[in-house]
Amino acid sequence: MAMTAEQIKQLICAAIPDAQVTIRDLAGDGDHYAAEIIAESFRGKSRLQQHQMVYAALKGHIGDSLHALALQTSAPEKV
Incomplete structure (x- = not known):
């Protein structure tokens, strides 16, 4: 059974509480998603570690249950 965007977001937010998560369904099939995740806890970590x-x-x-997930991760920009 495929995962919903909301389920993906909930799992990420549970493990990375400071994350701002945006999920997009790339193909409309519930199997191919893109996620943009911005979290202070990523600061100082390599892209691989993130x-x-x-x-x-x-x-x-x-x-x-999640076939494909394209990730874009970063720490928030400093103001």
Whole structure:
């Protein structure tokens, strides 16, 4: 069973509480999503480390109930 955008967002926010998460359904099929995640907890971490945090938050759903997720991660811009 495919995951909804809201389920993806909830999992990410539960693991990364300071995250601002935007999810887009890329194909309209509930299987291919893009996520933009901005979190202060990403600051000082490499892009790989940021993505690993997101994958850990999804608890093994990638490749199972979530077929594809394009990630864009960053720390908030300093003002």
